[in-house]
Amino acid sequence: MISTMLVFGAAIFVIGLVGFLTRGSLILMVLALETMLAGVIINLVAFSNFHNNYQGQVWAIMILTVAACEAAIALALIVSLYRRKPSLDAHEWAQLGESAVPPLEPVSLEVPAAPPPLPTLTPAGLDPLVDPQPLQVSDALAASTAPDAKHSQGAADV
């Protein structure tokens, strides 16, 4: 009878639920999640048998896929957590702070009314808009940018 299988599925699901709630080790908590998914798969196959079609079985295959992906990601996360701290206890990670880092000082969230005065430099030299000075070229620069000495011999020819 279908109700027998549904009771069986519900029992497996509830046992997985109780296991997830009571266990403290990370790996066994993920195994309890897998048990809950197994209970759902039992229900789906029972309904597929009852209705005489494939809907329940296809859905069950998709749940198997999701369960495999979830197990892979969960175990990758557990392995990375284990590298940080060699413990499988889920309660070790209840507090996300680290004991070696000092606590942060509380930051004041008040906004100052006026912006603080920015530092300024004393201006050096003359303001070109106020006291314009003609462009003064040094003698050496004038001599080097005059017609070149190499061409100066031929300048008379040209």
Add this chain to the structure above:
Amino acid sequence: MTALSVCVAQVTAAGQAAQVWPRAAVIAAVVAVAATGYWALQAGVLRSRALVLAGIGLLGGVGVVVVVRSPGGLEHRLLEALSFVAITGALAFVVLRGPVGAALGFAIAVLAMCGSFFLQGASFLGAATMIVYAGATIIIFLFVLMFAQRSRLQPVDLRLVRPAAAAIIGAVVLAAVVFIVTAPGVFAESPDEAYRSLSRELNPSSYERVVGLGRAMLTDYLLTVELAGALLLVATVGAIAIAQRTADSSETSS
């Protein structure tokens, strides 16, 4: 509170009209006994080994009685026997303290579940579940256990997180679901239909049943299959990316 009292009055009236109280009382009593036994075992109240063995014997006796008195044929009795084996495995998973014993209890539960799939005509699903769940997933778990578990039981294994609350929650959920599912007229089928042969035809043989499932997956449920493939790819890439040991993390870890 008036809404609550109205609800209680309606439930009581419906219950008296439909004669549900004997069934509800039986279900509530059985579930309460199971939950109390679980809590007593986990909270350390029940320490006598003789009582624990008596409880296990009681569970086995209930299973034998249910299977022997089942009105169905051999297939139904096998199905119920496999259900009890699976429930026993799941209970072992929940009760045993050592992680390896718990993982093996889970493996027994999954294998019995696969047996029930074969009996219900879901041959491909039974084989696939056996390969994926009892094969790949449990082996991955055992690898990580071998990598991360110490030889002695750690305090995390021996300590339990509020077994009383978990037992109450589980008992309420289980009693509610069982009560609804075992109602007399929920599944409109005659006793002949209810205890029909389980390996009847979706298709005449197991091979054609698998062919039909494959055809359904690739025609009616094609989008679902493609999404499942994409999900698997994303999960693979994600798992590799998460578990890689990068240069800065290996420097900062002690």
